[in-house]
Amino acid sequence: MHAFLVFVLAALLCVASPLSAQTPCASCLNTVEEGLRACLGNAFSSEDRVACEDKRQAQMQACVAGECKVERDEQAVRERRSEPQVPKRSGLTPYTPTSIEWLALTANAQLQEQASADRPYSLHVVEADPETLAIVVRHQPGASREQMARSIATARQVIMSTAKRHGWDAWVKIQERVEPVPAKP
Structure with a gap:
């Protein structure tokens, strides 16, 4: 019984780890792609498929404007923190003479x-x-x-x-x- 629980727990961890490692942006984009596949599976006409593509495009733009923008902003903040602070006033810029x-x-x-x-x-x-x-x-x-x-x-x-x-x-x-x-x- 214990061996079975350990096996199930290990299997869940292996399956769940890659999913939880995704960023919110990647997760949003993957959800849009899954939605497109479901929509195309239910589409009967070419107009339905075009509507699915339009919906996908709108959702992708929402992801890029939402979660993906937040990630880019957070990345920019991290990069700014790691950059050496360069003085803004003239005369304080580091200079190495020849x-x-x-x-x-x-x-x-x-x-x-x-x-x-x-x-x-x-x-x-x-x-x-x-x-x-x-x-x-x-x-x-x-x-x-x-x-x-x-x-x-x-x-x-x-x-x-x-x-x-x-x-x-x-x-x-x-x-x-x-x-x-x-x-x-």
Whole structure:
């Protein structure tokens, strides 16, 4: 007796599991198809068959607008939750700099010099092109060429040692631009 009950229970679980695993949308669409088969089985004329097809079309649209739409909306909500939240304001969008941009940033942070009373020139490191950094020196009249040359040589060494640490020394190029400070009008 117990074996029979276990057998019946197992059979019910095997048969019922696939049916209960259907989504409401799939269940609705399957019901419409079953209704169509029943309607076509009772149809006598071609007009009856056309009426069955029209009824099926209307019921399918109702499923798509009802249960299927609810499923799509729920899926969209799940997808939105799993997406990383991207800030809506400008300036907050994540950005990964290129290798040369990163090198220019770090080199400029280490080497940038502003003009002062004892040093009448400024030094900045900027990106010239995707493989080249430019050491830009702007000097006032009477600035020591030797002092500027030492600063440029030091900047070259720092840039190349930083590039070497990252494995970029094979392709990084360095330019120098020495310019007088523009006269103020």
